[in-house]
Structure formats: C-alpha cells, structure tokens
Amino acid sequence: MLIPIILSGGVGARLWPISRESHPKPFMKLPDGQSLLQKTFARASALEGVREVLTITNREHYFKSRDEYQPAKKTFPGVADTFLLEPFGRNTAAAIALGALKVTADFDGKAIMLVLPADHLIEDQGAFAAAVKQACDLAELGKLVTFGIVPNAPETGFGYIEAEGHTVKRFVEKPSYETAMEYVGSGHYLWNSGMFCFQAGVMLEQFKLHAPSIYEHALACWETTRSKTQGSTPMMEIDSDTFAAIPENSIDYAVMEKSEVVAVVPGDFGWSDIGSWNAISDLTVPDGAGNRIVGEAVLVDVGNSYIQSDGRMVAAIGLDNLLIVDTPDALLVADRGRAQDVKKVVQQLKLMN
Ligand code: GDD
Ligand code: MG
Numbered sequence: 086m087l088i089p090i091i092l093s094g095g096v097g098a099r100l101w102p103i104s105r106e107s108h109p110k111p112f113m114k115l116p117d118g119q120s121l122l123q124k125t126f127a128r129a130s131a132l133e134g135v136r137e138v139l140t141i142t143n144r145e146h147y148f149k150s151r152d153e154y155q156p157a158k159k160t161f162p163g164v165a166d167t168f169l170l171e172p173f174g175r176n177t178a179a180a181i182a183l184g185a186l187k188v189t190a191d192f193d194g195k196a197i198m199l200v201l202p203a204d205h206l207i208e209d210q211g212a213f214a215a216a217v218k219q220a221c222d223l224a225e226l227g228k229l230v231t232f233g234i235v236p237n238a239p240e241t242g243f244g245y246i247e248a249e250g251h252t253v254k255r256f257v258e259k260p261s262y263e264t265a266m267e268y269v270g271s272g273h274y275l276w277n278s279g280m281f282c283f284q285a286g287v288m289l290e291q292f293k294l295h296a297p298s299i300y301e302h303a304l305a306c307w308e309t310t311r312s313k314t315q316g317s318t319p320m321m322e323i324d325s326d327t328f329a330a331i332p333e334n335s336i337d338y339a340v341m342e343k344s345e346v347v348a349v350v351p352g353d354f355g356w357s358d359i360g361s362w363n364a365i366s367d368l369t370v371p372d373g374a375g376n377r378i379v380g381e382a383v384l385v386d387v388g389n390s391y392i393q394s395d396g397r398m399v400a401a402i403g404l405d406n407l408l409i410v411d412t413p414d415a416l417l418v419a420d421r422g423r424a425q426d427v428k429k430v431v432q433q434l435k436l437m438n
Pocket of ligand 1 (some may be wrong): 092093094095096141142143171173174175176177180201202203204242243244245258259276277278279280337358
C-alpha cells in the first residue's frame with residue numbers, strides 16, 4: 086500500500102506578486118498552462134498501485150485544489166483525492182505527523198507514505214517511478230528514505246545529505262554559505278529533494294524518539310479531530326485549538342537531522358525546486374537578445390530580462406538583466422541578481438497591512 090501525501094501549505098514568498106497567501110505557489114500556472122499542484126497530483130496518481138492521494142493543505146484551498154485535480158482524475162479514475170485541512174500553517178512536522186496518524190488509522194502502520202511537496206518540477210516520470218520503487222523497498226526495511234540530488238551550487242535553502250551508498254551518515258538542514266561551499270566541494274553530499282518515503286508507523290516512532298512533544302500534541306489533535314468527524318469522509322478538518330498547541334517546526338529539523346534510520350536513493354529524474362523568478366524564467370526559451378517573455382511585451386534595446394504580463398501590454402526601453410512581473414493589482418520590477426530578495430518585499434508588505 087503506497088499513499089502519496091501532497092504538502093501544499095507553504096506561501097512561496099519569493100514568487101510575489103503571483104504567489105500570495107490567497108494564491109500560493111502551488112496554484113501558480115507555469116508557462117505551459119499547468120500549475121505545480123496539478124502536475125504533482127498527476128505524477129502521484131500515475132505511480133503503480135496508488136489508490137488514494139492525500140493532500141494536506143489550508144482549508145481555504147480545498148475547493149480550488151479539487152478543481153485543479155479534475156483533469157488528472159479523468160485520466161486516473163481509480164485514484165481517490167482525500168484531504169486533511171489545516172486551519173493555519175504549523176510547518177511540515179505537524180502536517181506529516183497528522184498525516185501519519187491518519188494513514189495508520191485508515192490502513193495500518195505498515196502503509197508506506199510518499200511525501201511530495203506541491204512546488205517541485207520533475208521532468209522524467211519514468212525515472213521518478215523507478216526511484217520511488219527503490220525507496221519503497223528501503224521503507225519496508227524501516228528506513229526514512231530521502232531522494233538525493235547531485236548539487237550544482239552552494240544553495241543555502243536546501244538540506245544536505247552526507248551519503249555512502251544508500252546509507253545517510255548525516256543530514257544537515259539549511260547550512261551556512263561557508264558550510265554549503267565545503268559540502269559541495271567535498272563531493273560527498275547530496276541535496277535533500279524534500280520528498281520522503283517511509284512507513285507511517287516508523288515515522289511515528291521517530292517522532293516519539295526525537296520530537297516527543299510534537300508527537301504527543303499531534304496525537305491529541307488527531308484524536309479530537311477524529312472524534313469531531315462524522316463517519317468516513319474524503320475531507321477532514323483539523324481541530325484548531327489542539328492543532329495550535331503542536332510545536333511549530335519543519336520535519337527536517339525535528340526528525341531528519343536527528344534520526345539514525347535515514348536512507349537515500351538517487352533522485353536522478355530532472356528535479357527542480359521552483360523557488361524563485363529565476364527558476365521560472367529558466368523554464369522558458371530565450372529570444373536572440375536573451376529575453377524571455379510570457380504574455381505580451383514590446384521591447385526596445387532590452388536584454389537578458391524576464392517579462393511576464395497578464396492581460397496588459399508591457400513596454401520597456403533600454404534595460405538589461407531585469408525581472409518584470411505584471412499582474413492586475415501589483416507590479417514587480419527587480420534586478421535578476423536579487424531574485425531571492427523578493428521575499429523581503431513580502432515581509433515589508435506584511436508590516437504595512
Ligand atoms: N500542509 C502544509 N502545512 N504544508 C506545508 C506547510 C504547512 O504548514 N509548510 C510548508 N508546507 C509545504 C510547502 O508548501 C512545500 O510544498 C513543502 O511543505 C516544503 O516546505 P518548504 O517551506 O518549501 O520547505 P523548504 O523548501 O524550506 O525546505 C524543504 O525542501 C527543500 C527542497 O526544496 C526541506 O526539506 C529541505 O531539506 C529541502 O532541501
Ligand atoms: Mg520549498
């Protein structure tokens with residue numbers, strides 16, 4: 086039994102103004118017209134033996150998520166889409182703990198969960214399916230399986246895995262730039278892709294061992310949630326008060342860094358984390374001047390820029406190396422080298438509201 090779990094509760098601040106709290110990154114349409122969430126659901130549904138895909142997200146995104154899933158549901162009519170709905174975000178440890186409790190209750194502790202962030206791209210579905218198979222074999226042996234990506238830059242937004250074959254010697258979440266440089270230079274480290282594969286019961290045991298407070302509060306929250314839910318339903322709303330009591334942490338810090346049963350399989354399937362406007366830009370083909378245009382634009386002496394418009398005509402003259410993203414109610418203009426700082430705009434906007 087393999088149950089993919091889609092996590093889509095994050096905001097994606099670096100992709101403002103398209104990604105917002107009300108319209109987060111997973112719903113963002115890529116240049117090919119599909120959203121990341123839509124692609125994730127289709128990718129999960131296509132895996133062998135999958136009968137149900139559980140999405141854990143904010144309750145405000147329930148109807149929109151179901152709409153996004155419609156096309157894939159026609160292709161895979163045997164796959165049910167079930168939901169665990171959060172009243173607010175409590176980070177990934179809480180979401181995964183509750184997911185593991187639900188899967189254990191619905192099936193049993195031996196059921197294998199495949200955690201999939203809703204904001205990644207994977208190019209090669211065949212290679213992905215083969216890696217998942219390998220991961221399932223290791224999960225059967227009681228491992229928490231990660232998917233390791235060969236790093237090409239000292240990214241500080243990722244987790245790093247020191248690997249020897251399938252064995253993980255060390256997992257380090259979001260190291261400093263200096264440390265990341267050292268890891269990448271050593272050739273012994275992989276990036277953590279953020280996807281995980283494990284038996285529900287094994288993950289719960291690891292929570293008990295390394296994050297007992299998260300485990301206890303998640304269990305209390307699950308029991309209250311279940312007692313308030315009538316009968317069997319494809320959609321469960323998590324109880325707010327008990328959910329608020331779960332300590333906020335990511336699965337990477339709470340469990341993966343501490344666990345001694347972490348394993349890794351190679352994630353050689355064209356993975357990318359669509360984290361910034363530069364990553365979106367890379368998905369499009371540049372013209373002769375190095376410009377990439379999504380929507381309508383007139384450019385005079387403009388080079389190496391990404392221009393995205395929605396309904397309005399964008400005109401630019403004499404510019405180089407810029408990001409321009411126009412939406413009906415907000416416009417972003419930024420130096421391409423500062424794409425990571427878009428989240429600072431979001432922080433300032435929060436202070437203004
Ligand atoms: N349901 C729910 N609730 N989902 C959440 C929440 C939450 O409170 N918080 C985050 N998520 C979802 C995000 O939408 C995303 O799909 C996934 O969980 C991972 O969260 P991020 O916030 O994007 O994590 P990260 O990118 O900083 O780091 C993780 O991913 C990296 C690779 O992209 C870590 O696992 C790193 O180790 C890894 O390298
Ligand atoms: Mg992320």
